[in-house]
Amino acid sequence: MFLGRFRAEPDSSSAEVPTATSILHPFLPEESSDLLNLIPVAAAIVRFEEEQPAIVAVNRMFRLSGVGTERMRSVLLSELKEELTAFFQSTDAQKRFSWKxxxxxxxxxxxxxxxxxxQSSERPVCLLTLLDQTAELRTQQNLRREMLTDSLTGLCNRAGFGEVIEERVTNDNRDNFAVLAVNLNGFSRINACMGALSGDELLISVARRLKGALRGRDVLGRTGGDEFAILLHVDDATDDALEVAERIQEVLTTPFSLSDFEIRIDCAIGIALGCDQMADAEDMIRHAQFAVKRAKRTGRTEVYQSRVFDVARKQFRIETELRRAIETRALxxxxxxxxxxxxxxxxxxxxLARWRTEDGTELTPGEFIPVAEESGLIxxxxxxxxxxxxxxxxxxxxAADGDCGVKLAVNLSAIQxxxxxxxxxxxxALERHGVDGSHIVLELTESALVTDPDGIAHTxxxxxxxxxxxxxxxxxTGYSNLAYLQTLPIDVLKIDRSFIQGMMGDRDKIAIVRAILSLAQALGMQTTAEGIESNELAQTLAALGCTYGQGFLYARPLSADDAFQFLRDS
Known part of the structure; x- marks a missing residue:
């Protein structure tokens, strides 16, 4: 929409009021002078007089812009005096900047x-235009505020919490700050049993209690579904943080009233100290969350330790590469x-599974099997x-014309x-490769029986x-109930190598091995001794009634081709 014409404000010291066109005639080409009357934004003609900028003409939009209706009293002359003076004293044709x-x-x-x-005029003149961006910037600020705020609790979310850390914590004062991560234990069960609305109500109540346990300068945020984070200003980093953690646990001991129920909830707390070496705010949050994971295992508040985190990063790297290795059958x-x-x-x-990683490192099953079990890759x-x-x-x-005469044993994880x-x-697998099940031995550990005895028995x-x-x-080495051995279809007991190695010089180990062999015989089971490394040990075990033996005395683990050749040569 085109706006009104320029009009010069009356000047009491002048009998004749100059027009915008006459003032700007040397400023713009003659053929474009009439366009000045159609400028659709707030505009003013500014002249540099006696080392001072002065507004000599304004249009209607300028008077409606809220920066002064009288040109000589406009706030522009005081607020933008330096910018206007610098522009007139420069040789620039134009200059653009933001003004709040x-x-x-x-x-x-x-x-x-x-x-x-x-221009040839001794008194420089310029055109000043104002584009009001207030509505646009306020909309942007509101959207940004919404992006950085948790809609449920009104606290800052993870991104907002990170920005608060960036604003407050610098390299010079990082020793004065700590981040606490507070994770609610069992919250998912409350959500599942009582519904999402009740869960939201509980989170709001928890946020209020946590807020009440903090000082005014501390910042509380919600960084996850059931996780809160606190930025603490501390004097004595570890002691102050632990004191706040204890106070938080105390305020959560009082039951919450929720839908006619009294809900008790506890939490795990992890602490990251600002004095730890870290690159940015995200590091502080991540370190605190890592400490929370340890706190869940130990049952007490944990302070982040870089050495433990290095181990976790190594495990994560193993998990990532192992996932890819399984997909590409690189094991x-x-x-x-x-x-x-x-x-x-x-x-x-x-x-026995073997894995050479992408960088050529040989990892033992003891290094990658626990990671596989924890991550579900097992x-x-x-x-x-x-x-x-x-x-x-x-x-x-x-290769053996139908039957090689041996069986292959495969280990089964309890999680599997x-x-x-x-x-x-x-x-x-048996149908796909045309193999009879009698050629396969499946080895399981005692821990598998403890976790779900009825389900495992069915399997x-x-x-x-x-x-x-x-x-x-x-x-x-496990926790087997002997009653399970009577009911489960177990064919072979494998005696752990910890009882076999050093057995010849240890009467207690001999007594344990003899007891296991007697138990197996009574139950009609065969036995295999692991870790045999000498003929003397093999002969002693045979004399005691052990059926099979396994260990370096016979051979180390071999590749498939070498194992088959070893079988043929034996």
Missing amino acids: YGNAVEYRYFDVLLARRE TLNFQPICDLSTGKITSFES VPLGRWALDEAVRTMSIWNR LQRDRVPVVLRE LRGLKDLGTTLAMDDFG
Whole structure:
């Protein structure tokens, strides 16, 4: 929309009021002078008189802009005096800058443009235009405020909390700050049982209590579904932070009234100190969250320690690479022979996973199997191991004209037995590779029985229906109930190497091994001793009644091809 014409404000000292056109005639080409009357924004003609800028003409939009209705009393002359003076004293043809005008309650924002052209006049003149950006910037500020605020509690969210840290914590004063991460234990169960609305109500109540436990200069934010974060200004970093953590735990001990129920909730608290070396605010938040994870395991408030975090980063790297290795089948199986102690004949091989990472590092199962179990990767890893073992057995059988005469043992994780349909997976692998289940031995640990004895028993019966042999691995190191051994279809007990190694010079170990062998005989089970490294030990175990032996005495773990050749040569 085009606006009104320029009009010069009356000047009491002058009988004749100059027009905008006459003033700007030397400023713009003649053919464009009439366009000045159609400028659609607040505009004014400014002249430099006696080392002072003076407004000599304004248009209607200028008078309505709120920066002064009388040109000689406009706030522009005081607020922008330095910018105008500098422009007139420079050789620039134009200058653009932002101007904030008003007070903290009602700021207004303008985009200011100064423009001029060469002229012969002794008194320089320029055109000043104001573009009011107040509405646009306020909208941006409101949107940004919404982006940085948790809509439920009104606290800053993770992004907003990070900005607060960036604003307050600098390299010079970081020793005076700490971040606490507070995670509510069991909140998901409340959400599931009572509904999301009740969960939201609880979060609001928790936020109020946490706010009441803090000082005015501390900042509380909600950084996750059931996690809050606090930026503390501390004098004695560790002691002050631990004191606040204790106060938070105290305020949460009082039950919450929720839908006619009294809900008790506790929390895990992790602390990251500003004195720790870190790159940015996100580091402080992440360090505190890592400490929370440890606090959940230990049951007490934990302070971040960089050494522990380095271990966690290494585990995360292993998890990432292991996931990719499983997808690309970059792992391999090695095979260690198990021999009949009475004849020395190889009866089976135990399959052992081996992994060379992308950078060429050899990782032992003890390094990557725990990571796989914690991350859930043990399920796809276990499926791969079953399929690879069955495939290898198929290759060996074909190379031996139908039957190689040995079995292959595969380890099953307790988590794998709980989460996966192992009988179905194994049956599909056997059918796919044309192998009979009698060629497969499945080894499980005692911990698998403790977690879900009824469910595991059902799974084991399904595996026995496929014709497999079931072995209890590392027997004697877990928590087995002997009653389970009577009811479960276990065929072999494997005596852990910790009882075998050093047995010859330790009467207590001999007594333990003899007891396990007697138990197995009473239950009609066979036995395998792990960790045999000498003929003397093998002969002693055979004399005690042990059925099979496994260890470096016979061979170290071998590749599939070397294991088959070892079988042929034996």
